[in-house]
Amino acid sequence: MAVASPSPQTAVLNPTAITIPKITIIGAGNVGASLARSLLSQNLGNVVLLDIVSGRPQGLALDMAEACPLEGCTHHILGTNDYQDTAGSQVIVITAGLPRKPGMSRDDLLKVNGRIILDVVAKALPHSPDAHFILVTNPLDVMTYLTWQTSGLLPSRVMGQAGVLDSARFRTFIAHELGVPPQDVSTMVLGGHGDLMVPLISHTTVSSIPLTELLSAAKIQELVERTRHGGAEIVNHLKTGGAYYAPAAATATMVAAILQNQSAILPVSAYLDGQYGLQDIYLGVPCHLDRNGAASIVELSLTANEQAALETSAQSVRQTLEKALPLFEA
Ligand SMILES: NC(=O)c1ccc[n+]([C@@H]2O[C@H](COP(=O)([O-])OP(=O)(O)OC[C@H]3O[C@@H](n4cnc5c(N)ncnc54)[C@H](O)[C@@H]3O)[C@@H](O)[C@H]2O)c1
Numbered sequence: 001m002a003v004a005s006p007s008p009q010t011a012v013l014n015p016t017a018i019t020i021p022k023i024t025i026i027g028a029g030n031v032g033a034s035l036a037r038s039l040l041s042q043n044l045g046n047v048v049l050l051d052i053v054s055g056r057p058q059g060l061a062l063d064m065a066e067a068c069p070l071e072g073c074t075h076h077i078l079g080t081n082d083y084q085d086t087a088g089s090q091v092i093v094i095t096a097g098l099p100r101k102p103g104m105s106r107d108d109l110l111k112v113n114g115r116i117i118l119d120v121v122a123k124a125l126p127h128s129p130d131a132h133f134i135l136v137t138n139p140l141d142v143m144t145y146l147t148w149q150t151s152g153l154l155p156s157r158v159m160g161q162a163g164v165l166d167s168a169r170f171r172t173f174i175a176h177e178l179g180v181p182p183q184d185v186s187t188m189v190l191g192g193h194g195d196l197m198v199p200l201i202s203h204t205t206v207s208s209i210p211l212t213e214l215l216s217a218a219k220i221q222e223l224v225e226r227t228r229h230g231g232a233e234i235v236n237h238l239k240t241g242g243a244y245y246a247p248a249a250a251t252a253t254m255v256a257a258i259l260q261n262q263s264a265i266l267p268v269s270a271y272l273d274g275q276y277g278l279q280d281i282y283l284g285v286p287c288h289l290d291r292n293g294a295a296s297i298v299e300l301s302l303t304a305n306e307q308a309a310l311e312t313s314a315q316s317v318r319q320t321l322e323k324a325l326p327l328f329e330a
Pocket residue numbers: 026027028029030031032050051052053095096097098099100109113116119120135136137138139140161162165193241242243244247
């Protein structure tokens with residue numbers, strides 16, 4: 001039988017012209033694996049899942065790949081222990097590190113996770129010199145600063161995920177209280193990813209109605225406190241680790257904003273160089289997120305109390321950073 005020659009249309013198509021983004025996740029634990037699922041189900045790109053434990057990322061990746069025919073994901077996932085497989089990534093998400101246990105603060109993870117982060121960045125960066133780095137590992141703002149410092153990358157290419165999660169938690173608690181869909185609640189949680197984070201009441205609305213017209217000051221304060229301790233609430237339930245579904249969804253939101261050049265305004269841990277009156281620190285602030293990373297920080301007008309709370313939160317992050325820098329200086 002004669003083989004048909006390609007139609008003129010087929011001949012014009014150049015498969016190499018279609019570039020599928022490559023997203024690497026380092027740390028195939030609870031957050032990393034949930035994030036891989038989320039990225040695949042949104043068809044955001046080909047995913048590489050890397051872990052130090054032999055067999056774990058390979059097994060998880062195979063399992064996820066086998067779900068693809070049933071769930072409509074069209075991209076690939078590779079599980080590996082080899083950094084060469086991460087080469088040419090557009091986005092690298094770092095979730096490697098220990099989670100806390102009940103009774104611990106995130107800052108208690110500083111020494112052990114700091115060592116892991118420095119090792120991971122040193123191995124990943126040479127293979128993907130153009131990547132954006134999104135940190136998830138705790139203590140978040142300090143791990144993000146260490147990554148920026150050790151990588152020598154532009155600050156806009158290194159950022160941390162916390163505010164998207166913390167804002168989603170606050171939205172959830174408000175929605176449950178009012179009996180409305182969480183999508184109707186709009187808010188921003190700024191500051192460090194710790195007990196002093198700053199839910200912005202002055203920028204919180206429900207279907208455009210200021211929250212202060214819907215709930216008493218005492219109830220709002222109760223929800224603010226629950227948000228501030230939202231991570232610990234889940235750690236106390238789970239006992240052996242922390243939250244992962246909402247953190248993964250929050251991180252996928254950031255990855256999508258970068259890869260799709262959305263310019264979405266999201267609260268991310270970004271490098272401050274005078275914005276909000278703060279200098280040389282990574283802290284949660286609203287940023288336009290697009291293919292240039294977190295290049296453009298939005299300076300919201302804050303009430304005097306909110307500005308003071310942001311400064312207190314920054315002070316707490318700086319104290320942990322000051323402990324970290326001598327530990328991890330080259
Ligand atoms: N920023 C946030 O909002 C947020 C949310 C949830 C969790 N976290 C943090 O994320 C981190 C991971 O949480 P988890 O629940 O996925 O923990 P986990 O224990 O389930 O997974 C961590 C993974 O990291 C891997 N790992 C350890 N050292 C490594 C190395 N050197 N190289 C590659 N992989 C390595 C482990 O083998 C493990 O698979 C923790 O520090 C946690 O506190 C942050």
